[in-house]
Amino acid sequence: MKKIKDWNNKFLKKTWHFLWHEDSALSWFANLVLAVILVKFVIIPFLGLILGTSFPVVAVVSSSMDHNPIEDKICGTTVSNYNGSLDSYWNTCGKLYENIGIDKKTFESFPLSDGFEKGNIMVLVGAKPDEIKKGDIIVFRGGNNIPIIHRVVIINEKDGKKTFTTKGDHNEGIIPSFGEVDITEDKIIGKAVLKIPYLGYIKIAFDKIIVSIFGR
Numbered sequence: 001m002k003k004i005k006d007w008n009n010k011f012l013k014k015t016w017h018f019l020w021h022e023d024s025a026l027s028w029f030a031n032l033v034l035a036v037i038l039v040k041f042v043i044i045p046f047l048g049l050i051l052g053t054s055f056p057v058v059a060v061v062s063s064s065m066d067h068n069p070i071e072d073k074i075c076g077t078t079v080s081n082y083n084g085s086l087d088s089y090w091n092t093c094g095k096l097y098e099n100i101g102i103d104k105k106t107f108e109s110f111p112l113s114d115g116f117e118k119g120n121i122m123v124l125v126g127a128k129p130d131e132i133k134k135g136d137i138i139v140f141r142g143g144n145n146i147p148i149i150h151r152v153v154i155i156n157e158k159d160g161k162k163t164f165t166t167k168g169d170h171n172e173g174i175i176p177s178f179g180e181v182d183i184t185e186d187k188i189i190g191k192a193v194l195k196i197p198y199l200g201y202i203k204i205a206f207d208k209i210i211v212s213i214f215g216r
Contacts, residue, residue: 052125052126052190053126053189054189056124056125056190057123058122058124059121060116062118064150064169065117065149065151065169065170066116066169067114067115067169067170068117070170075092075093075170075172076171077092077093079092086104086114090104094107097153111135111137111192111193115169115170117197121199122137123194123196124139124189124190125193129162132162132164132188133155134153135152135153136192137151137191137192138150138189138191139188139189140179140183141179141189142178142180142187143179148179148180149192152165152166153165153174162185164182164183165181165183166183167180
C-alpha cells in the first residue's frame with residue numbers, strides 16, 4: 001500500500017509540474033484541452049442550470065446582425081458616408097421594418113438595438129413564448145437544425161400558441177429558407193440578454209483548429 005501511495009504522490013507531482021510549470025508546446029496543449037473540458041462540462045452546464053437553457057452562452061459566427069457594412073453593403077444596399085449610428089442604419093434599412101409595422105422609435109426601444117458583430121459572445125436565458133416580445137433577440141434551430149440568432153419582428157398567435165418570425169439586422173429581409181418564419185416553441189433555444197465583445201473569436205479559432213486536425 002505504501003508503494004502505491006508513493007507512486008500516486010509522484011504521479012500527481014509530475015502531472016502538476018507538467019501542467020503548471022513546464023513551458024512546452026505539449027503542456028500548453030494539455031492546458032487548452034483541460035480548459036475546454038472544464039468550460040464545456042462544468043461551467044456551461046452550471047450556467048445553463050442557473051439561466052434555464054442548455055445553451056447559456058453562444059459565439060456569434062456570422063455577420064447577420066452587424067450594423068456595419070460588409071463590402072460596402074448593408075440590408076442589401078450599397079452605402080457611402082455610412083457612420084454606423086442608428087440614424088445611418090435606419091436611413092438605409094428602416095423601410096424594411098416599416099413595411100412590417102415597426103417604426104424607428106419602436107426599433108430604438110428594442111434590446112441590443114445597435115446589433116452585434118461576429119466574434120461576440122451572447123449570454124442567453126431560457127424563455128417561454130409569453131416571455132418573448134417583438135424586438136427580442138432569440139436563438140432558435142433553423143434550417144438543417146442549425147442554431148441561428150436573429151431579432152423577432154413578427155409574432156403570430158393561433159389556437160393560443162405563439163409563433164415567431166425573425167430577421168437578421170444586417171440582412172435585406174426575412175429569409176424563409178433559414179427557417180425564420182413561424183418559429184415554434186420547441187425550436188427556441190433561448191433569448192439573448194447580454195453581449196460580450198471579442199471572446200467569441202476564441203471559440204471560432206478553436207473550432208477551426210479542431211476541423212483542421214480531425215475534419216468535420
